[in-house]
Amino acid sequence: MKSKEKSCENTLKVSFESLSRNESLARSLASAFMTQLDPTVSELADMKCAVSEAVTNCTVHAYKNTVGTVYMTMKAYSDRSVRIEIRDKGCGIDNIEEAMQPLFTTDPDGERSGMGFTVMENFTDGVRVISRRGKGTKVTLTKKLSSLRSDT
Numbered sequence: 001m002k003s004k005e006k007s008c009e010n011t012l013k014v015s016f017e018s019l020s021r022n023e024s025l026a027r028s029l030a031s032a033f034m035t036q037l038d039p040t041v042s043e044l045a046d047m048k049c050a051v052s053e054a055v056t057n058c059t060v061h062a063y064k065n066t067v068g069t070v071y072m073t074m075k076a077y078s079d080r081s082v083r084i085e086i087r088d089k090g091c092g093i094d095n096i097e098e099a100m101q102p103l104f105t106t107d108p109d110g111e112r113s114g115m116g117f118t119v120m121e122n123f124t125d126g127v128r129v130i131s132r133r134g135k136g137t138k139v140t141l142t143k144k145l146s147s148l149r150s151d152t
C-alpha cells in the first residue's frame with residue numbers, strides 16, 4: 001500500500017563549536033543543504049536568518065562564558081519541507097513561553113533585542129522548543145518550500 005505520509009529523503013548532521021564565527025558557517029550549511037530542494041531566494045534567506053538566530057542563542061545564552069558544541073541536523077522531506085534542528089547542551093531555558101515572547105531577553109547588557117524567537121517564528125512555518133534546565137535546548141525549525149518558483 002502506498003503511504004501518503006511524507007518521507008525523509010536526506011539527512012545531514014553536523015556539529016561545531018559555539019564560536020560566533022561559526023554562525024555564518026551554520027547559515028552557509030543550511031543554504032547548501034536546502035539547495036537540493038531548489039528553494040526561492042527568499043525561502044533560502046528566511047531559513048538562513050532563522051538558523052542564525054538559533055545558533056547565536058547557543059553561543060550567547062546556552063554556553064554563556066564558555067564554549068560548547070552545537071549540533072545541527074537537517075532533513076529534507078518528500079513534500080518539499082525542510083526541518084533544521086539546532087541543539088545545545090548548555091544552561092537550558094526555565095520558562096520557554098516567556099522566552100519566546102517578543103522583546104523578552106535575559107541579556108543584562110542590553111545588547112540583545114529579545115527578538116530572536118520572533119524572527120524564527122516569522123521566517124519559518126514552525127518553531128518547536130524543548131529545553132531542560134542544566135541539560136540544554138533543542139530548537140526545531142520547519143519550512144515548507146513552494147512547488148512553483150516565482151523568481152526564475
Ligand SMILES: Nc1ncnc2c1ncn2[C@@H]1O[C@H](COP(=O)(O)OP(=O)(O)O)[C@@H](O)[C@H]1O
Nearest residue numbers: 057061062099105106112113114115116117137
Ligand atoms: N539555546 C538557548 N539556551 C538558553 N537560553 C536561551 C537559548 N535560546 C534562547 N534563550 C533564552 O531566551 C531568551 C530570548 O531569546 P531571543 O528571542 O533569541 O532573544 P535574545 O537572544 O535577543 O535575548 C534569551 O534571552 C535567553 O534567555
Ligand SMILES: [Mg+2]
Nearest residue numbers: 053056057116
Ligand atoms: Mg537571540
